[in-house]
Amino acid sequence: MASHNNESVKGKRAVVIGGGVIGSSWAALFLANGMQVTVSDPDPDVETKVKAVLKDATPSLTELGYNAPDAANLSFEADNSKASSSAYVIQECGPEREDFKKDLWAKIEGAAPKDALLLSSSSGITATKQSTSMHDPGRLVIGHPVNPPYLIPLVEVVPGEKTTKAQTEAAMTFYKSVGKTPVLVHKELQGFVANRLQSALFKECVYLVVQGVMTVADLDQVVTESLGIRWATGGPFLSFHLSGGPGGFAAFLQHLAPGVESNWKNAGDATFDDKTKKLLLDQVARAYGHTPYDQLSGTRDTKEVAVIGAVSEA
Amino acid sequence: MASHNNESVKGKRAVVIGGGVIGSSWAALFLANGMQVTVSDPDPDVETKVKAVLKDATPSLTELGYNAPDAANLSFEADNSKASSSAYVIQECGPEREDFKKDLWAKIEGAAPKDALLLSSSSGITATKQSTSMHDPGRLVIGHPVNPPYLIPLVEVVPGEKTTKAQTEAAMTFYKSVGKTPVLVHKELQGFVANRLQSALFKECVYLVVQGVMTVADLDQVVTESLGIRWATGGPFLSFHLSGGPGGFAAFLQHLAPGVESNWKNAGDATFDDKTKKLLLDQVARAYGHTPYDQLSGTRDTKEVAVIGAVSEA
Numbered sequence: 001m002a003s004h005n006n007e008s009v010k011g012k013r014a015v016v017i018g019g020g021v022i023g024s025s026w027a028a029l030f031l032a033n034g035m036q037v038t039v040s041d042p043d044p045d046v047e048t049k050v051k052a053v054l055k056d057a058t059p060s061l062t063e064l065g066y067n068a069p070d071a072a073n074l075s076f077e078a079d080n081s082k083a084s085s086s087a088y089v090i091q092e093c094g095p096e097r098e099d100f101k102k103d104l105w106a107k108i109e110g111a112a113p114k115d116a117l118l119l120s121s122s123s124g125i126t127a128t129k130q131s132t133s134m135h136d137p138g139r140l141v142i143g144h145p146v147n148p149p150y151l152i153p154l155v156e157v158v159p160g161e162k163t164t165k166a167q168t169e170a171a172m173t174f175y176k177s178v179g180k181t182p183v184l185v186h187k188e189l190q191g192f193v194a195n196r197l198q199s200a201l202f203k204e205c206v207y208l209v210v211q212g213v214m215t216v217a218d219l220d221q222v223v224t225e226s227l228g229i230r231w232a233t234g235g236p237f238l239s240f241h242l243s244g245g246p247g248g249f250a251a252f253l254q255h256l257a258p259g260v261e262s263n264w265k266n267a268g269d270a271t272f273d274d275k276t277k278k279l280l281l282d283q284v285a286r287a288y289g290h291t292p293y294d295q296l297s298g299t300r301d302t303k304e305v306a307v308i309g310a311v312s313e314a
Numbered sequence: 315m316a317s318h319n320n321e322s323v324k325g326k327r328a329v330v331i332g333g334g335v336i337g338s339s340w341a342a343l344f345l346a347n348g349m350q351v352t353v354s355d356p357d358p359d360v361e362t363k364v365k366a367v368l369k370d371a372t373p374s375l376t377e378l379g380y381n382a383p384d385a386a387n388l389s390f391e392a393d394n395s396k397a398s399s400s401a402y403v404i405q406e407c408g409p410e411r412e413d414f415k416k417d418l419w420a421k422i423e424g425a426a427p428k429d430a431l432l433l434s435s436s437s438g439i440t441a442t443k444q445s446t447s448m449h450d451p452g453r454l455v456i457g458h459p460v461n462p463p464y465l466i467p468l469v470e471v472v473p474g475e476k477t478t479k480a481q482t483e484a485a486m487t488f489y490k491s492v493g494k495t496p497v498l499v500h501k502e503l504q505g506f507v508a509n510r511l512q513s514a515l516f517k518e519c520v521y522l523v524v525q526g527v528m529t530v531a532d533l534d535q536v537v538t539e540s541l542g543i544r545w546a547t548g549g550p551f552l553s554f555h556l557s558g559g560p561g562g563f564a565a566f567l568q569h570l571a572p573g574v575e576s577n578w579k580n581a582g583d584a585t586f587d588d589k590t591k592k593l594l595l596d597q598v599a600r601a602y603g604h605t606p607y608d609q610l611s612g613t614r615d616t617k618e619v620a621v622i623g624a625v626s627e628a
Contacts (some may be wrong), residue, residue, distance in 0.1 A: 012428065016342055021559065124573065146540040147557060154540035181539040188525045191577045196538050197518050199551075201578035204514040205550045208442045213501045220549020224625070225495040226460040226468035226508050228549070229540030234618035235534020236512075236519050241598050243461060243535040246607045257586045259438065263505045263513035264584070272571045284555050284563040302555055303547035303628040310624035311538070314617040 004061040005180040008037045010034035012088035015112075016103065017080060019046040023093035024053035024123050025149040031069035032061045032090075032253070033178045038075045042084035047076055056301075057150040066179065080104060081111035089174060092142065098125050105140060106133035115171055123195060126188040127160025129147040137162040141171040143182070144192055151304055153181040156192045207268025207284065210276055216283035232307050233314075286293070318493040324348035326402035329426075331418065332393060333360040336435050337407035338367035339463040344405075345383035346375040347465070347492045352389045354397035359473040361390055370615075371464040377619045380467070380493065394418060395425035403431040403488060412439050419454060420447035431484055433457040441474025451476040455485040457496070458506055461500065464515060465618055467495040470506045520580025523597065524590055530597035546621050547628075 014030040016023045019041035027037045027050055039050055039060065054069050062068050070211035084090055090112060094100055101120065109118065118139045120130055131137035149155075155175045159168040168184070175182035181289035185192050208214055214222070230239050237249070244251030270276070288296060328344040330337045333355035341364055342349045353364055368383050376382050391397035398404055404426060408414055415434065422431065432453045434444055445451035455474035463469075469489045473482040482498070487536070489496035499506050505513065522528055528536070544553050558565030584590070602610060 027529055041442050072468060076585075110419050146544075150434070152540050154536060155347055156536070183528070183536050183539070185527060187525065189525070189527055190524075191573070193522060193528055193533065193536050195573070196522070196577050196581070197515055197537065199512055199517040199539055199574045200581055201579050202514045202550050202554070203581075204511050208503075208507060211501065211503070213499060214497070214507055215352065218497050218550045219507065220551050222470070222497050222507050223496065223511065223545050223549040224469060224499070224547065226466050227512055227617050228542060228545030228547070229466060229621050231537050232546035232621050233538065233542070234614055235537040235542070236516050236611070237530045237598055238596070238602055238614075240516070241602050242607070242611050248603075248607065249595055252593070253586065253591050259505070259509070260513045260516060261586055263510050264517050264627060266504050267334050267510070267517075270578070272567065272575055280551070281563055281567070284551055288552055288555050289562075293556070293562065296552070297556050299628075300413050300548055300552075303625050304543050305544050306624035306628035307543050307621050310620035311617050314613075314620035 004176060006033040006177050006179065009080075009088070009174070009177050011036065013038060013086050015040060015083050015087040015090045016091035016093060017041075017083075017090060018095070019043060019050050020093060020151060021053065022145065022147070023091075024050045025057060025147075026091050026145070027074065027095060027122070028057035028061060028069045029066075029150045029178060030055050031071075031073055032066035034067065034073075036073050036075075038077050038083045038087075040077050040080050042078050045171075050074070057148070058299075060148075060151045060305050064179070064308065072166065080108050084108045084112040084116070087112050087116045089119060092118075092120040092122075094161050096122060096125060098129055101125055101130040102133045105130060106135075109134050109136060109139065117141075117167070117174055119171060119174075121145060121149075123192070124190065127163055128188060129160075131160055131162065136268055139162040139167055142192075143171055143175060145180075146194055148301065149302060151308075153179075153308070154194060155180045155182045156185050156194060157182045157190055158185040158188060160188065203270045204268055206270040206276065206280065210270065210279060211268065215287070216280065217287035220287070233311055320347040320491050320493065321401070323488065323491050325350065327352060327400050327402045329354060329397050329401040330407060331355075331397075331404060331411070332407035333357060333364050334407060335367065336459065336463060337405075338364045339371060339461075340405050340407060340435070340459070341388065342368050342371035342383045343464045343492060344382075345385075345387055346380035348387075349492075350387050350389075351399045352391050352401075354391050354394050356392050364388070367616070369439035374462075374465045374615050378622065379495075393465075394422050395611075398422045398426040398430070401426050401430045403433060403547065405407075406432075406434040406436075408440060410436060412443055415439055416447045417446040419444055420449075423448050423450060423453065430482070431455075431488055433485060433488075433566050434474070435459060435463075437506070438504065441472065441477055442502060443474075445476065446473055453477040454479055455481055457485055457489060458509055459494075462615065465615060465622075467493075467622070468508060469494045469496045470508060471496045471500050471505055473498040473503060474502065496592065510566060517584045518582055520584040520586075520590065520594065524584065524593060525582065529601070530594065534601070547625055
């Protein structure tokens, strides 16, 4: 199924800073593209943890058309600078703390080769903020993945104020070459794009459950049985363009947009206060608590891979 | 792929009031379940229009495991009362005007058999409002489909204040028997549930495009390449339950919910003013305007059917 050409990265070294869930997932994807991978993490158990994720990721990766990640190409080096010395690309997945990231880049920009790609997985600490102690802040770009990164195609590429156009383009090219779908985010807004959209939908979900309009289980079913199917195959704008019928988006704006605007005016409010938390926890437990995490996440991966395959082949 | 049992409705008569896009789609689905179907619409061209939709719907229906709709079981009767006289179920798909629907039900509740199911496809005029001139308002239930109704599984079942529990349950059973996924909506909120969720997400989409964060085409790609895949396989609550890792929804509430709440505080505002309309129209035209409507909607149907199949088989 994979139609990307990874010849340009094969055999090159990806350094993954931080061997948590996101870092391990990137490592799996890079290995599956034939890269050499070094994971840099002070955790003494990092090797065990990364290898467990490799094992979990392998069925999805092979089903998506990649090679199985080869652990023979995987190494570990706790010292960030040493690890970075022969990097083609550095994918940072450390703690979400501004001071950590600022110090890291200031330290390793000199240790890494001059043309190494410097990428951060951060979901919220912008390249502008992370790069303030760097000698050359033009080198740093955000490459924010969606969980699980070995499976979901999107990577949000978000340049900082000083990031060069060349670095941004190099990041886009790199992510394409490992089979991802990079999308360029032109402004460093909080939450970037996918998380903002997800939060907007979730606010209304929480409101509707709190109001007793629907249970958590039923609300999830509304989404999987309608909007999810729609949005897996066409985004919100294409969907409304088609809702307009042969008149397209102009007809949508004339006939359906007033209803949408009216829903905006009547949208619900929500907050994670203690009462709301308890209600949601109880209902989530009732809906999903009887199934172990590994089983639920395994099923999710299997279904997501099937959806990606179905859309690309249809 | 269809695993429903439609034996209980086979050969029975569905009367579809209104032969527009929604009515024609219901007709296609009911025929594909072996029902007799009468479409009631004063439009002299209604037969041509309904048969065109039958033709479009047939590949999706057969791919989903139904029989091809058999036009030999399809008839037309412009007079609502006559059409309703032998109805097992009446699915109303007339104009979205309260007076039209009020008058219709007052007129045909007597013409239809006493135990006929009375269902309205309305997306916004509640059963409470539609039934005010009925002798027995307990009979009417909303069965709101998602476009295209022959394909998307969800039906929002929304009882009015006076709808009996027995009628609501009968509606749920009927929709299941024709292969749909009915979900019960406990309160008659404007927009019910799916349209409220869709509107909430779209507001942030419009905001981000107006702000220049991303083009319409790129924003659609963000959704199809991440959230759409996720939500086709698991709803928002299950997704966040899994985002919490082995700690589940409790871990989500502790670690990730503050970020979501912060996105709520920073969510964008939007309005369909002339400037916004022009911007969106231009970008939608650039993204999709070069492909004819029939081709785009055909591709959507093919992909949506593939996604439904992939999820059910994975």
